Amino acid sequence: MLRVLMFARQISPAPTMSPPLKFDSTFEFTVKVQKTIGIRCLFEPYPTSLRDKLSMNAGFITTFMMLSYCVLGQVTNVILLLNGHRETQEAVEELATQIVCTTFCITGLVKMYGLAYHRNTLANIIEEFRTMWDEQLLTLADRQLCDKVFRPTMSITAFAAIGNIVMVSAFNFLPVAEMLFNKWQTDAWKRFQPYVIWFPFDSTTGWWYYLVYTFEAYSGYIVAVSNVGTNCIFCLLCAHLTMQLQLLNRSLEIMMEPKEKEEVFGRNDAKRNLCKLVQWHQKLLRAKETMDSVFSVTFFLNFSASTVLICVQAFLMLIADFYVVTKMALFMGCCLVEIFFLCYYGDEVLEFSTRLAQAVYNCRWYQIQADDARFGRNLIPIIQRAQRPMKLMAWKFWPITINSFALILNASWSYFTLLRTFVK
Incomplete structure (x- = not known):
């Protein structure tokens, strides 16, 4: 039996290796999704002439203006609610729902603006990573490490993006289910919208209703x-x-x-390798600083808003009916998944940057002759710098790590208990 198994293993075809990843393929899914709201590929910086810039970003400008009016209409509706110009039976519930939707839309609007404002910076850092990709992925072991890092990451980001879009789309079309249920119970059509947005006309009459519903549904997709x-x-x-x-x-x-x-292998070879690795480390430090400059303010707003959003959503799920609970559960899922993955990947950068000091110590520095003490002294500042790990920050307040995710949940729970006590 053993001989049969050995013979079968010998004649069985070798496992097919997946083709090596290309740099552009790591951003492929994200680029395709962003094109649906008019955002062009971030590999390309802005052209120099104003006419070319406007032509290149015509779709983005259109969707940005749509979302801007969506935010303006929601803020106007909140003001009308607070001033008593709109009568409603469930004022607290509607106000809380409106705060959740408005905050979510404002966060999306800020992120759209951040991508547009930092487009050239993003194009530069992506090109820098492309250069390092071509320079460093030389051996089979390097390619295997690349697959180990990126294939799960590409799947996770695609799953999170599709899940987020599906949840927001479900929120947008829940009013259809509500209208059908109301028709079944009362035998009368009552029109609902995904969001309560102020318009200078009655948006529930005639063909205006269908146009407004399409506008609000696509605006929700833009936010997602x-x-x-x-x-x-x-x-x-x-x-x-x-x-x-x-x-x-x-x-x-x-x-x-x-x-x-x-x-x-001699002393000069060791010094030459050390210089190359120090320059490589400096490139990565600059890349980290560039990422901070692009995402720091945006994610500070995102983390702060998520703390409030989770609190208000939990409060609504406590006091509202089943329909509102379903909508808030979709929002809650979006917020938690979004914040978790941001913190997880920020924590990965922190973890592997802390290992640099140990890697320098493990480099067999003792193989250099004892009379060349200068080489050993050169390793000391590298170890000291590596002991200050790369910690991506959200405007110097929120470290983008798993600990921050726990702190956000803790703060949201504290605000929720305070709000519940205050309302009671």
């Missing part, structure tokens, strides 16, 4: 794509930074080893 698009770009950039850190860790540990077994 702008949120997940920015988050996916951040997660993918973190994955690129994490992969480069892992490659750097491995290179630091083997920098004292010759490339070929018969090669004689």
